[in-house]
Amino acid sequence: MQFPLETEALVVETPGEEFKLTPIIIEELRPDEVLVEMSYSGICHTDFLLQKGLLGGLIEYPAIAGHEGAGYIRALGAEVQDKSLNVGDPVLLSFTCCGTCEPCKENRRSRCDVFPFINLTARRWPDKSSATKLADGRAVGSHYFGQSSFARVSAVQERCVVKCAYPDDMAIYAPMGCGYQTGAGTVLNILKPRPYQTVAIFGVGSVGFAALMAAAALPVKSIIAIDVVERKLSLAKDLGATHTINPSDAETQLSVVERIKEATGGRGADFAIDTTGIPSVMEQMLDCLAPGGTAASVGVPPPVDISVNVGAFFLGTKNWVTVTEGDSYAPDFIPQLIDLHRQGKFPVERICKVYPVAEMEQAISEMESGVVIKPIIQF
Ligand SMILES: [Zn+2]
Ligand SMILES: [Zn+2]
Known part of the structure; x- marks a missing residue:
């Protein structure tokens, strides 16, 4: 994979503006990151907090939201710890964590000491850098929940990634990593x-x-x-x-x-x-x-x-x-929920609807009116 890499993402230019499909450039893949080509992303209310500017000044704009991604691994950073990950693997994405604090060492990731900073700033932690920029050279916030999945391709923090054993059902499983x-x-x-x-x-x-x-x-x-x-x-x-x-x-x-x-x-x-x-x-x-x-x-x-x-x-x-995040350790809990779904006991297909990325605004309005419970965008 060659960097810089040109792709597109739903960029929020300033708080209150719509998600707008915009060309972006991914500058590099860090050693602890995984390059994921998104097939789908769920839309969660926390994405609107970024879009509307309601995260108490944590975000620098422009920025890319999205934190229920699902797609395929296209490249692996040189120091990715999980040796079971391979290029081409289908994956679901969840939140990230620092990996070094006491709760993280016990796999209690949702209690990570730096949870709000590492997930809600749309920057890498701790250096606050961004993986992406616009064509005019301005940095765009990436790494929202470690992933910024409202993008065709994203440099994702390794700890977000959970392998998906059922790629044919990736669309309905995309929201496993947050809402579900x-x-x-x-x-x-x-x-x-x-x-x-x-x-x-x-x-x-x-x-x-x-x-x-x-x-x-x-x-x-x-x-x-x-x-x-x-x-x-x-x-x-x-x-x-x-x-x-x-x-x-x-x-x-x-x-x-x-x-x-x-x-x-x-x-x-x-x-x-x-x-x-x-x-x-x-x-x-x-x-x-x-x-x-x-x-x-x-x-x-x-x-x-x-x-x-x-x-x-x-x-x-x-x-x-x-x-x-349901106090979840996603690498264990998401496969558990998928098992429940496959036994017919967690029928997520009853509450979701897939929209092409071009219909983002329609997806949002149907979510807000209650016509659809969980909209999922398709790239
Ligand atoms: Zn969420
Ligand atoms: Zn931590």
């Missing part, structure tokens, strides 16, 4: 509900659906899906929700928390997951817990205070955890 493992990992790696327990899921976008499908793959007593989009709730019922609650339902005077209590014989939910990051929804998540219950915040909230009755929380021996 985030929701499923919260249930399977952190909450681990038992057969007599109840799981309430606030917000059924792709993370909420992944949590729902993972819970439905287990023996659990009931699964309550809460969302304002009726279409999503009927799909949630199809995929295993035993109860659905639409907070904008005008036919009842009961609050969402009262309806969850009603659905659980007055106890409340043993587990509640918030995928929305909306402060008022997070309060409902904490209020709806049964004694001994655990709330898991998965959606990224704004930096604000919320109200919690700590006395009631303490006396109920309740817990509140935050979970990033």
Whole structure:
């Protein structure tokens, strides 16, 4: 492979501007990087945080988003550690980590000491360099979550790469590396509900659906899906929700928390997951817990205070955890989820739709209106 290499990517020029397919140049492949030709990339809400400038000044623009890539290895850096990787291998991409801090050494990658800097700055860590530039010579942020997968070809950090044993299903597996493992990992790696327990899921976008499908793959007593989009709730019922609650339902005077209590014989939910990051929804998540219950915040909230009755929380021996990327070690967890899918227990094909890269804006608008849960772009 010859460098510099000319290709194209969906570049965000300044915060608030659209993703625009733009010629870029990859200057070099570092020894710990893998060159991946993308076939697909899922679109995740965290990509909009980059596009809209909502990452608190972490990003220098222009920059390339995308962190649910799937494609083929086209070149390997000279010091890539994983000797099982070969040019031509189909791979799925997940987040990256430093590899040297104590959590990383224990494969607890989502707890990496420098997680926000290494994943959310769209630069290499720690030298803050970029792999790509525009035709006019300006640097373009690459390495978003170590990969910047909204590109036809990308220099990817080695720790992002997970081999995909089923290349024919690469399109539907692309979001394994973020959205799907985030929701499923919260249930399977952190909450681990038992057969007599109840799981309430606030917000059924792709993370909420992944949590729902993972819970439905287990023996659990009931699964309550809460969302304002009726279409999503009927799909949630199809995929295993035993109860659905639409907070904008005008036919009842009961609050969402009262309806969850009603659905659980007055106890409340043993587990509640918030995928929305909306402060008022997070309060409902904490209020709806049964004694001994655990709330898991998965959606990224704004930096604000919320109200919690700590006395009631303490006396109920309740817990509140935050979970990033489902606490997943992607090289093990993604193949586990793929196995579940192949057993028919994690039917991701029911929630995704593939769009050509030229239809990026349509994919985004159908995601925002709830017509499609997980859009995937095809290069
Ligand atoms: Zn994501
Ligand atoms: Zn680390």
